[in-house]
Amino acid sequence: MDEKDKRAIYLLGQKKNAESEEIRLTKQLFFDTKLNNPGERVHCVDMIKKAVYPGSFDPITNGHVDIIHRGLEIFDQILIAVLENPKKRSLFSTKERVTMIQEIFAENENIEVKSFHGLLVDFANTNESKMIIRGMRAISDFEYEFQMALMNRKLDPDIETLFMMPSLNYSFLSSRLVKEVSMLGGCLEGLVPGEVGDKLRDKYKTAPKTNST
Numbered sequence: 001m002d003e004k005d006k007r008a009i010y011l012l013g014q015k016k017n018a019e020s021e022e023i024r025l026t027k028q029l030f031f032d033t034k035l036n037n038p039g040e041r042v043h044c045v046d047m048i049k050k051a052v053y054p055g056s057f058d059p060i061t062n063g064h065v066d067i068i069h070r071g072l073e074i075f076d077q078i079l080i081a082v083l084e085n086p087k088k089r090s091l092f093s094t095k096e097r098v099t100m101i102q103e104i105f106a107e108n109e110n111i112e113v114k115s116f117h118g119l120l121v122d123f124a125n126t127n128e129s130k131m132i133i134r135g136m137r138a139i140s141d142f143e144y145e146f147q148m149a150l151m152n153r154k155l156d157p158d159i160e161t162l163f164m165m166p167s168l169n170y171s172f173l174s175s176r177l178v179k180e181v182s183m184l185g186g187c188l189e190g191l192v193p194g195e196v197g198d199k200l201r202d203k204y205k206t207a208p209k210t211n212s213t
């Protein structure tokens with residue numbers, strides 16, 4: 001990669017601060033460079049290195065964790081954005097949800113966790129990301145996700161949404177169902193990370209159960 005290419009990639013990262021003509025030329029240069037260097041992946045990776053993975057995460061499930069691991073195969077960094085919504089009654093406070101996720105990924109320096117309020121596209125821009133990841137479990141998720149992705153695109157055409165499918169093992173899993181199972185004393189094995197299971201049992205004052213008990 002020569003100095004010109006490096007500058008092109010640098011400017012793409014700094015796009016918000018650059019002049020529009022410069023952006024256009026830089027984009028052109030970027031794609032020309034890619035065309036002339038088939039198989040060279042570095043440019044693309046540089047451009048999309050950080051993705052935001054937003055959600056309520058009340059609580060995080062193994063389905064979310066699966067999507068995060070898959071996301072790390074594509075992106076250098078994933079910023080998990082926990083929705084802070086005073087109007088929505090959640091079982092866990094924003095701080096509890098953030099802390100639980102931080103604990104789960106404590107060993108992984110490519111994962112960051114923050115809470116956010118307001119528009120997701122604003123949060124993504126403030127955190128210098130142009131990519132949103134959303135999990136898509138089944139067709140039933142599609143309509144809501146489609147509307148949200150297009151609304152986000154309307155709000156900021158530079159931000160893309162990438163849908164990822166979790167493993168089939170988790171396609172039935174949701175935070176809502178996990179809470180219900182926990183409240184009724186069901187087994188949480190394989191549904192949520194261990195520390196989340198403990199916190200759920202604390203909340204509902206239920207005893208640990210395995211599938212055989």
Ligand code: PNS
Nearest residue numbers: 054055056057083118119120121148151
């Ligand atoms: O886990 P969830 O509850 O399906 O996540 C929904 C979330 C947090 C992605 C969505 O509610 C959101 O992005 N809220 C921020 C508000 C916003 O940007 N609204 C306009 C675009 S739809």
